[in-house]
Amino acid sequence: MKNIAPEILEQNVVAIFNAMGATPEHSALVAGLLVKSELSGYGSHGVGRVRQYVNGIKSGILDPVAVPEVVMDRPSVARVDGKRAFGQVVARKAMETAIAKARESGLAMVGAFNSNHVGRLTDYVKLAAENDLVALMMCNGGGPNVAAHGARSKVLGTNPIAFAVPSREGRTMVMDFATSAVTEGNLRVFSNRGVRLDEKVVMDQDGHFTDDPNAFFAGGATVPIGRHKGSALSGIVEIMAGIFTGARCSSFDGYVDGNGIMIKVMQPDLFRPRSEFDDDIELFYQKVTGADRMNGVDRIYFPGEPELENVATYRQEGVQLDDATWEALTGIARECQVDFG
Amino acid sequence: MKNIAPEILEQNVVAIFNAMGATPEHSALVAGLLVKSELSGYGSHGVGRVRQYVNGIKSGILDPVAVPEVVMDRPSVARVDGKRAFGQVVARKAMETAIAKARESGLAMVGAFNSNHVGRLTDYVKLAAENDLVALMMCNGGGPNVAAHGARSKVLGTNPIAFAVPSREGRTMVMDFATSAVTEGNLRVFSNRGVRLDEKVVMDQDGHFTDDPNAFFAGGATVPIGRHKGSALSGIVEIMAGIFTGARCSSFDGYVDGNGIMIKVMQPDLFRPRSEFDDDIELFYQKVTGADRMNGVDRIYFPGEPELENVATYRQEGVQLDDATWEALTGIARECQVDFG
Numbered sequence: 040m041k042n043i044a045p046e047i048l049e050q051n052v053v054a055i056f057n058a059m060g061a062t063p064e065h066s067a068l069v070a071g072l073l074v075k076s077e078l079s080g081y082g083s084h085g086v087g088r089v090r091q092y093v094n095g096i097k098s099g100i101l102d103p104v105a106v107p108e109v110v111m112d113r114p115s116v117a118r119v120d121g122k123r124a125f126g127q128v129v130a131r132k133a134m135e136t137a138i139a140k141a142r143e144s145g146l147a148m149v150g151a152f153n154s155n156h157v158g159r160l161t162d163y164v165k166l167a168a169e170n171d172l173v174a175l176m177m178c179n180g181g182g183p184n185v186a187a188h189g190a191r192s193k194v195l196g197t198n199p200i201a202f203a204v205p206s207r208e209g210r211t212m213v214m215d216f217a218t219s220a221v222t223e224g225n226l227r228v229f230s231n232r233g234v235r236l237d238e239k240v241v242m243d244q245d246g247h248f249t250d251d252p253n254a255f256f257a258g259g260a261t262v263p264i265g266r267h268k269g270s271a272l273s274g275i276v277e278i279m280a281g282i283f284t285g286a287r288c289s290s291f292d293g294y295v296d297g298n299g300i301m302i303k304v305m306q307p308d309l310f311r312p313r314s315e316f317d318d319d320i321e322l323f324y325q326k327v328t329g330a331d332r333m334n335g336v337d338r339i340y341f342p343g344e345p346e347l348e349n350v351a352t353y354r355q356e357g358v359q360l361d362d363a364t365w366e367a368l369t370g371i372a373r374e375c376q377v378d379f380g
Numbered sequence: 381m382k383n384i385a386p387e388i389l390e391q392n393v394v395a396i397f398n399a400m401g402a403t404p405e406h407s408a409l410v411a412g413l414l415v416k417s418e419l420s421g422y423g424s425h426g427v428g429r430v431r432q433y434v435n436g437i438k439s440g441i442l443d444p445v446a447v448p449e450v451v452m453d454r455p456s457v458a459r460v461d462g463k464r465a466f467g468q469v470v471a472r473k474a475m476e477t478a479i480a481k482a483r484e485s486g487l488a489m490v491g492a493f494n495s496n497h498v499g500r501l502t503d504y505v506k507l508a509a510e511n512d513l514v515a516l517m518m519c520n521g522g523g524p525n526v527a528a529h530g531a532r533s534k535v536l537g538t539n540p541i542a543f544a545v546p547s548r549e550g551r552t553m554v555m556d557f558a559t560s561a562v563t564e565g566n567l568r569v570f571s572n573r574g575v576r577l578d579e580k581v582v583m584d585q586d587g588h589f590t591d592d593p594n595a596f597f598a599g600g601a602t603v604p605i606g607r608h609k610g611s612a613l614s615g616i617v618e619i620m621a622g623i624f625t626g627a628r629c630s631s632f633d634g635y636v637d638g639n640g641i642m643i644k645v646m647q648p649d650l651f652r653p654r655s656e657f658d659d660d661i662e663l664f665y666q667k668v669t670g671a672d673r674m675n676g677v678d679r680i681y682f683p684g685e686p687e688l689e690n691v692a693t694y695r696q697e698g699v700q701l702d703d704a705t706w707e708a709l710t711g712i713a714r715e716c717q718v719d720f721g
Contacts, residue, residue, distance in 0.1 A: 111651065115456050116487055118651045146457055146489055150651050173624070175616070189680040190671035202616045214612035246674045265605025271555035271683040272613075274668070275516070275543045282660040283514070285652040290667045291660070303644070310452065310459045310491050311626040319623040319632070326631045327615070330531035333587045339530040342612040 041365040042357040049074040058375040061103035077358045080349035083224025107132040119151035126157035134163040141304035150284030151300035160201030161215040168203035178298040179281040182289040186260040188270035191246030198276035207317040213343035218273040226252045231363040382706040383698040390415040399716040402444035418699045421690035424565025448473040460492035467498035475504040482645035491625030492641040501542030502556040509544035519639040520622040523630040526560045527601040529611035532587030539617035548658040554684035559614040567593045572704040
């Protein structure tokens with residue numbers, strides 16, 4: 040394991056992206072979010088992604104200076120052409136567009152296509168909540184990794200869904216989860232760390248469940264959460280984020296790797312007075328976190344809270360990178376002729 | 381088991397609701413949808429619900445002649461006060477309102493409160509697809525049945541999500557699933573039929589998983605699909621269908637049993653030309669249903685297809701009711717002094 044201060048790690052990643060020709064502003068945004076994922080305890084969306092982005096720049100599917108453009112604009116609806124920019128730049132633009140529209144009209148639906156990998160959705164929906172708005176976001180793509188219910192070949196992406204709501208108490212209330220039982224990023228982390236799987240979440244290429252995370256990378260597949268239910272949910276994400284927006288699906292011929300993005304943003308007082316909304320959000324928080332606990336559970340966290348605790352810890356103690364991730368990163372630095380700080 | 385022709389069963393249920401003072405139009409709608417659930421193979425949302433609705437009328441939480449009212453009306457947004465009518469009447473009104481708005485403005489978001497149990501969401505989202513629109517629907521309430529992740533006491537409802545999309549090929553493409561691993565309705569069916577559970581989906585009142593469906597009715601709880609992921613998803617449904625709309629949550633003091641309703645309806649060509657949308661929907665269907673199958677799987681169904689096959693079968697062979705359901709129904713008929721046909 041390599042322990043590194045988050046500021047140093049971020050500077051190093053910025054230097055790599057700058058060396059690859061990215062706009063300094065884009066390098067800063069992307070490096071900042073990758074390191075934030077590490078701090079949050081999500082190595083799956085952390086600096087291990089630098090290899091993917093550098094490869095994307097080299098192969099031409101990621102344009103590190105491109106600026107996304109709003110190509111359809113109506114009072115409550117917009118469509119963003121990501122221009123194959125960094126996914127973080129595209130998702131940020133889509134969310135900012137949705138926030139501006141929701142502020143005006145109460146409700147906004149914004150879709151984006153031609154985007155690369157956006158990272159954790161948390162970072163975008165949280166932006167809406169910080170602007171006192173409710174946000175729902177779904178992304179397809181980045182696969183196919185996941186077999187639909189009954190299948191052994193991969194058709195679906197990891198297809199995450201995220202949601203954030205403002206709270207009078209200033210609480211972080213952010214849901215952000217994959218609709219697959221396990222993500223490719225997590226399987227990579229398990230593989231690097233030699234962890235075996237304790238649930239039926241990976242099939243080998245013959246369609247048999249296995250506890251070996253490496254089976255996924257050898258032609259295997261993951262499965263959706265909740266069997267046919269999660270398979271349907273993942274299908275909704277493919278259709279809304281992929282087909283509806285025009286980003287298309289990772290199982291389609293000619294698909295270019297990345298994420299389709301669908302965002303919905305709403306004013307919290309669209310349907311009822313703000314004080315009633317706020318009261319009930321607080322009540323719901325209390326009901327969930329104050330429920331009777333299962334044996335062995337010390338505290339019931341609301342979604343988003345464990346990550347906050349991780350940030351506080353790792354900011355102080357430094358980011359822990361496994362050897363494979365660290366070696367890959369230093370290798371990229373050498374390729375780019377960047378000196379690591 | 382009792383085998384009964386669907387037409388006769390529907391007439392009998394209509395007679396019960398009429399005897400309870402319902403508007404004939406409401407009796408016909410509700411009885412029709414309950415029998416359709418039986419035909420679809422969803423006994424959990426079938427005529428076993430008559431007891432619940434009759435009790436609702438008796439206790440005053442269900443007004444069998446009430447007509448829902450649109451109480452807030454903007455170009456893309458409406459709020460419906462269900463007036464404690466039959467949930468089916470409220471959900472139908474909300475969906476019809478959303479369909480009319482989406483036709484005008486491309487996008488509609490409609491919420492409803494003061495609704496009783498709406499039954500299967502399939503029936504409403506399908507209406508949008510038949511009107512050449514895309515629909516997403518979520519309902520909270522009807523509980524609490526489900527323990528949030530880490531808890532053993534119940535805070536969440538079954539909280540279903542449904543989605544329908546029109547298809548050029550005239551395919552039924554309807555997703556409709558609970559966000560809980562098992563529904564109260566299904567547990568009732570398992571209990572009536574003496575079925576044991578083969579997955580960890582029910583905890584007894586002490587928070588231990590059990591294979592006995594009756595443990596749920598003795599103070600136990602069900603769990604969300606996909607552990608913390610489904611728990612977050614169910615939380616989204618509580619907030620959007622319950623708190624946002626003002627229907628509130630089943631864990632709150634003073635909550636009146638029923639469903640909070642949140643509907644989003646969109647024109648399929650809002651973001652891209654209709655022919656491209658239709659092509660990709662067909663392609664997605666082919667990719668999912670044409671994937672390599674797991675051992676023992678003869679055919680990969682798209683969501684909504686197995687139910688269609690059930691309807692064809694049961695319409696011909698008659699509806700199969702378990703003894704407990706049939707005895708409950710004849711008992712209600714006697715109470716209402718209705719002669720069963």
